[in-house]
Amino acid sequence: MVEIDRRTVLLGGAAAVVLAASTLVVPGRASATTPIGPETPVEPVAFDSPTWGALPLLDRQVFTMMSQVFAAFRAHGHAIWGDYRLDRTQVVFPHWPGGEGVPGYAYVVNARRPASLGDAQPVDLPGALRLGAVHRITRGAGMDAALSPNGTVGTADIAGVPTLIIGFGTSDVIRGLLDFGTWFAARVLVHEAFHAHGATWAEYPLPDGQGQPFPADYPRDAENAALALLEDAVLGLPLDQPAPAAAEKLRTYLAIRAVREDRLPEIAWREGPYQSREGTARFVEDRYVRLSGHRLADRSADLSTGPELLGWIGRRRGYPVGAACGELLEAVVGPRWRTWMPLGKTPGDVAAAVLGLPTGGRRDRLVAEAKETHDYPRLLDLVRRADLPHA
Known part of the structure; x- marks a missing residue:
């Protein structure tokens, strides 16, 4: 029997099948016995790395979150959705500085040909993140695409490579930027990027x-x-x-x-x-x-x-x-x-x-x-x- 209390609150739709908890190593997870929820803050790991330590907190939160998302798709990609593989997709992360400012830099993950995106400079991130080659750009085709993100998770064809555009930071110009300060952003990112994956599907x-x-x-x-x-x-x-x-x-x-x-x-x-x-x-x-x-x-x-x-x-x-x-x-x-x-x-x-x-x-x-x-x-x-x- 489904109970509906006097405040007429319904559980919002279907309860999910219970699957075994993953044994993934989740960067920033405070406790192995406390599952991460949507409101849980993203806490970057304190790596012994000068490059990592010099990055702004928000940038480290982006990399921490993407490390976990990529790990989930490496381990469970087939169960999540066959050919939808975020961990193999070229992604540009433009940083929006706030107000009416435009991005001055962006990170590129999984770049097929880094030079095709602009002045790509390698970012020496800790290997434990398992993000592969990460580059920083300040100009070029990748930055041009980043200026028009087309939603929370946008898409662009850069030199023939399908690319996701996922902005971070704040902006009075671009609405709907993800807040990488909490793990809710990971769920939205996976959801919205799947829409991009199915962009050619029949309506x-x-x-x-x-x-x-x-x-x-x-x-x-x-x-x-x-x-x-x-x-x-x-x-x-x-x-x-x-x-x-x-x-x-x-x-x-x-x-x-x-x-x-x-x-x-x-x-x-x-x-x-x-x-x-x-x-x-x-x-x-x-x-x-x-x-x-x-x-x-x-x-x-x-x-x-x-x-x-x-x-x-x-x-x-x-x-x-x-x-x-x-x-x-x-x-x-x-x-x-x-x-x-x-x-x-x-x-x-x-x-x-x-x-x-x-x-x-x-x-x-x-x-x-x-x-x-x-x-x-x-x-x-x-x-x-x-x-x-x-x-």
């Missing part, structure tokens, strides 16, 4: 003339919203189950989704883009976190007001729903489900193709059992008290 299909769906335009239907929360409750149960149990959980989700789509066909394309792109990126993010031995974030959502509920149903729940379906598919068919994602599918779509859609009496039974197990009247009452129609 989830939308009706002709329809742009990106927004929560403000989402149907304010109480029954549909309550059924969506029922899906969340089904997917929010532990996912570390054998294949038959995982398949039954997916079938229950698909049965509820089919009832919702019969009621409001438009929800398929309103929710699909978020479950496809963002759900898959959340799957990758959470796998990185768990396999690193870090602590998952508390993603509880207060759904006691109409606007919060509308934002959840119309957008935010797509992240955990897609991620949960992905984890369940891993249990049922292994990683081969991932080969469908470049085709513009959601993990739920893949589950329907693999397992088939429950129909007739079987569908009715699965929905009825879920409603009884998860106290559907309480979910419907939550939606009505939030006054969704007037959000």
Whole structure:
């Protein structure tokens, strides 16, 4: 039974499968018994290195974090996502000095041809970081690309090499720079860089003339919203189950989704883009976190007001729903489900193709059992008290 307290706080989507904690050596980790959380400060190791000691704190935090991220991908890259290998990607880290200033320098990691990026000078970092060759540039093609980061994690083609652009520091010109002072940045970096990895994937299909769906335009239907929360409750149960149990959980989700789509066909394309792109990126993010031995974030959502509920149903729940379906598919068919994602599918779509859609009496039974197990009247009452129609 999923409990919802009087403050109507729902656990934000799917609870993750519990994987064995990694034995990675994590630079800056204060205690082997205290998992790193998103709010944990990044504490650089005190190496006996003049070069390391002379670097600004923020620069050392960047290298400390990337050392751990690269180690996670070296050890668990296949489990995180096959050909998505941050540890093998050319990355430019421009330093934004604050205010309206522009970067005066940038670091380059995994440079294929350092001279193609500019006046590349080797940075003598401690070998224990295992970052390979790191260079510092102040001008050239790498710096030119760094001036237009195009988001939190941008991309550029520099001399024919796909390159990630990840700024650090502060800026009044560029919004959304990562704060490398806490480990939350590592999760965001892995998530956003995965979007860059999938930049050539097909988009989830939308009706002709329809742009990106927004929560403000989402149907304010109480029954549909309550059924969506029922899906969340089904997917929010532990996912570390054998294949038959995982398949039954997916079938229950698909049965509820089919009832919702019969009621409001438009929800398929309103929710699909978020479950496809963002759900898959959340799957990758959470796998990185768990396999690193870090602590998952508390993603509880207060759904006691109409606007919060509308934002959840119309957008935010797509992240955990897609991620949960992905984890369940891993249990049922292994990683081969991932080969469908470049085709513009959601993990739920893949589950329907693999397992088939429950129909007739079987569908009715699965929905009825879920409603009884998860106290559907309480979910419907939550939606009505939030006054969704007037959000």
